Structures are given as C-alpha cells and as structure tokens.
Amino acid sequence: MNKWEIAKVLDEISKYVELSEPNRFKALAFEKASRAISALDREPADMLPSGELQKTPGIGKTTASVVEELARTGRSRYLEELRKEYPPGIFELLRVPQLGLKKIGMLHDKLGISNLDQLEEACRAGRLRTLRGFGEKTEQKILQGIAAARKRQSQFLLPIGVEVGEQLRERLAGIDAIENAEVSGSVRRRLEVIRNINIVIATGDPEGIKRNLEKIVASLESVDPSTAKGVARNEIEVFFHFAKPQEFGSILLRTTGSSEFVNALLERAGNRSAKTEEEIFERAGAPYVPPERRESADDLRRKRARSLVKLDDLRGTFHVHTTFSDGRNTVLEMLTAAHTRGFEYVGMSDHSKSAYYAGGLSDEGLKVQQAEIAKHERQVKPMRVFRGTEADILADGGIDYPTETLETLDFVIASIHSRFGMTKEEMTERILRALDNPFVTFLGHLTGRKLLARDGYTMDFDRVFEKAGERGVMIEINGNPNRLDIDWRLVGRALDHGVRFSIHPDAHSIQEYNALISGTWAARKAGLSPKEIFNTKPVDEVAEYLKERRAAATK
Ligand SMILES: [Zn+2]
Ligand SMILES: [Zn+2]
Secondary structure (H helix, E strand, O other): OOHHHHHHHHHHHHHHHHHHOOOHHHHHHHHHHHHHHHOOOOOHHHHOOOOHHHHOOOOOHHHHHHHHHHHHHOOOHHHHHHHHHOOHHHHHHHHOOOOOHHHHHHHHHHHOOOOHHHHHHHHHOOOHHHOOOOOHHHHHHHHHHHHHHHHHHOOEEHHHHHHHHHHHHHHHHOOOOEEEEEEEHHHHOOOOEEOEEEEEEEEOOHHHHHHHHHHHOEEEEEEEOOEEEEEEOOOEEEEEEEEOHHHHHHHHHHHHOOHHHHHHHHHHHOOOOOOOHHHHHHHHOOOOOOHHHOOOOHHHHOOOOOOOOOHHHOOEEEEEOOOOOOOOOOHHHHHHHHHHOOOOEEEEEEEEOOOHHHOOEOHHHHHHHHHHHHHHHHHHOOOEEEEEEEEEEOOOOOEOOOHHHHOOOOEEEEEOOOOOOOOHHHHHHHHHHHHHOOOOOEEOOOOOOEOOOEOOOOOOHHHHHHHHHHHOOEEEEEOOOOOOEOOHHHHHHHHHOOOOEEEEOOEOOOHHHHHHHHHHHHHHHOOOOHHHEHHHOOHHHHHHHHHHHHHHHHO
16 A cells, blocks of 8 residues: 555544544544655655654554554554444534534444434434433534535536436437437536436337336336436436427427526527427527526527637646655656647646645755656657646745745646635735736636535635736636636636636546546636637647746746
C-alpha cells in the first residue's frame, strides 16, 4: 500500500474507534497518524527497515504497528475486527447533521440503531429521549435531518445519469419493436445534479415493450397508459415514455423540459404532435435551441443560436496534479496520458506550500517538480508543457509563493482551499486582492462547492467578475463532476464583465482527464462558444499569451 491508501485506512480506523471508545484520544491518535502519513515525502514502506517511520512526528507505537502491517501486507487485522463490530451501513447515519460519531456509537450500543430507517422508527417511538443527551427537541431535529439526508440521497451527479441512461438506451435500441429511443429529462439538459432518468421510446406496441423493460429495470410499474417507471441499478428511478413514431418529437421535447421553456415554445408553435423537435421550432419561427439551453423562456427569445463549445474544440488544458502533491500518477504518466489524448499542450499545476494536507510543494519542492518536467518533456513532443501551480489564496488574499518563485512559472491557478467560513465581505476582499496579483492567470474552482455535499462559499460575484475582467484573469470551469464550478448560472454575468474561461479537469490521475467531458457539458450549459474558452486556442497563441502576461507581471 502507498501512503495515500494507508492514510485512508487510518482515517477509517479513527472513525470506528470514535464510535466505540469513550476516550477521544485514541481516535485522535489515528487521525493524527493519517495526516502525518499523507504529509510524508516518501513511501512508508521505504522507511520501515531503518526504523525511521516510528520516529516520525505524529506516529505513535500503536499507529506505527498498524502502518507497518499495512505497508507489508496491505491489510489491518485491527480494522477487520472493528468492521465486524458494526454493520456496514453505520456511517450513513453521519448524513444526519445532528449526529456525530460519538452519538452514533451510543445509538448503536444502547438502542441497536444502525441505519436511517431504524433511527426514524426510534425517533417516532420516542425512544431516543431515554438516552442521556437526547430530548424531545433533538428527536424532532433528527427527524428533519433524516428527511434532508433522504432528499440528498435520491439525487445523483450528472455523469451517473448520462452513463445509466446511455446503457438503457442502447439495450432498448436492440429491441425490434422499438423504432427510436432517446434519453430526455434533466440528463439531456445536462443539469449537474439529477433525480431520475427519462427515456422516450417510439413504438407501436407499448404493452409488448413493457415485458422487455421488466428485464432491464427492477420494480416496473405503470404510471399511466403512456408512461412506466422502474428502478435501474437498485437506485435510480427511470421513467419510460411511450410515443407513437409520429409524435416522437413532441414527447421528446415535453419530457426534456424545462416546463417553462416548453410552455413558451408551445405557445408559439401550437400543441400539435410532431415527429421531430426541429418541426416544432420551425412552426414557432424560432431557431433550434440545443437541450442544454432550455431552462427559461428567455432561452427561446435569443435571435441567433450560438455554436456551443464541443469536447473536440479543446486543444489542450491546465490544472493537472501529479505525485509531487496529491495526484496519483507521476509527472511522466500525466504527460504521456495528455500526449496520447492528442493535446497540443498541457499545464502542470501541483498544490502550493500552504496546502500541506494535499502535499503542497515548498519553493524548493516546486523546483524539483520543474526539473522532473524538464526531464520528460522531450518524450511527449511536439506537445508543449507549461509549468504552473495551483497556488492557495491565503486568508488575506496573498498568493502562496513569493514573486521570485512565481516568476519561474508559465501560469498560476489561484484557488481557495481553506478558511471557507469567512463572511461574504471578507471572502470578496480576499479574492479581489488575489486577482490583483499580476501573476495570476486563472481563478480556480470559484466557490469551492462540492455538489451534494457542501455549498460553496459566498462572495459578491459581480465585484469579483468585474475585477477578473479588468485584470484579465480567466475563470476556470472546473470539470470535476463533484464541483462543476463556476456554476453555469453565473456565467452570463461574468461574460457581461468581459471575463473569459478555461475548461480544466483538475486531474489527480490519468483517468481524471475525463473531467474535461463534464467540464464541456457545463460550458455548453452556460451557453459558451469556443471563442470564449482559452484552451480552444492553438498552442502558439496560448504560449504567446502566457509569455506576454508574465512579461507584463515582471515589469
Ligand atoms: Zn483545488
Ligand atoms: Zn486542483
């Protein structure tokens, strides 16, 4: 096991220990050890023979023996024992905001509660108030917490919806009695979070098709004569809409939504059935609007359809991590993968020194990383490699490296990774100050949001966009499906201030270059065309721009 895997196991152990031990110190010891292991600049296995591991600050006798066992065998008997004591779903109770590990441990030991259903039942029966520290009020709050946790549970990130929808569509396409099948709904509109999957099926024989559907989804039931629903992969609700071939277009349009957009369109086009969506737009005298852009009635009023950016338009990218910070692949592996994808250029950016939890690089460490890049860039010719950093925006808005270090870089992504709790005013000032640093090229994941997990921090967006436009700092479209940050809903306002964008994968492994796919979805949803996106530009133009910008900064 490498250090990241070991750190993860130590974290898991600390969670179990916190459940089971009244004394917090033991759990803390594992938490501390996990952080110490992540911060190592070497692999624990290499530190065993010399006994250095045991001497590492943050590692104690007990934790060292666990690390040693993990490094040698890839297992921890201690963890395996702990896992046996608790049912596997116990940590889902953490999704209830009022519950921490200590309380969950108590609920399990005293009342045998180990999942949301049991917890809800116990609350309703008034059994929680028999425990110390729980009262009637807490029970009510916990019930609300359960409802909120469930609500989140039935939501999914877009890539899951796209993947499951596409798989179902392919299976349906293979059935003879089906003339056409298309995914519609919020998946087709590329909303970042979805609740269900909708598929329109053109067929003359809905009843016959239902028998086929039973084989591909569970719990199939009829909603009405032209709609059935079922559950795919044990979790996602799927609606099947049956259409006669001559009404396929109108059903596709209606089930794609949004209802506001569809109503506005049908008001002009009339409510007649159509074989294709294009017919309906034509009847309304409106240009065809791609599904991603069908949210509000305004989306219909635009005079001209814009050409939305496509994945193929991206000629390169930035924001790529390596094992020098918290990436899982080496510099050479990340470069090779970018080269294989046919990129003209790639910008490497590991974390900066204040991001110690992510293995951020000191000024010295950054030099070593640059030397490693220099060593390998010949191997990926003619792809151009740009040297950069994802530098922390410090609490006071400073950038995490001094000028002498920033001068050595082709680009700087400035991101916030700490102190999320500032007030809106403080956060705005912090970011504005960062944007004033002339070395900053991109503003990384604008709000720090993690979809379905945490909201982003707030700021005065218009002031930030105005400053970014003025200073020529581009705003990143972070393609990580958990982030998709900047929110597409804000992009129009940023454009009004002259801001430009760049689509980045924030890749921590070679697979994560795929985040450019979801990043492009977000850019399309925002209505962006290739000309507003920096990394659609050819390598010479990009290199020239970065060079001039740096020259202006050093002047
Ligand atoms: Zn980041
Ligand atoms: Zn990053």
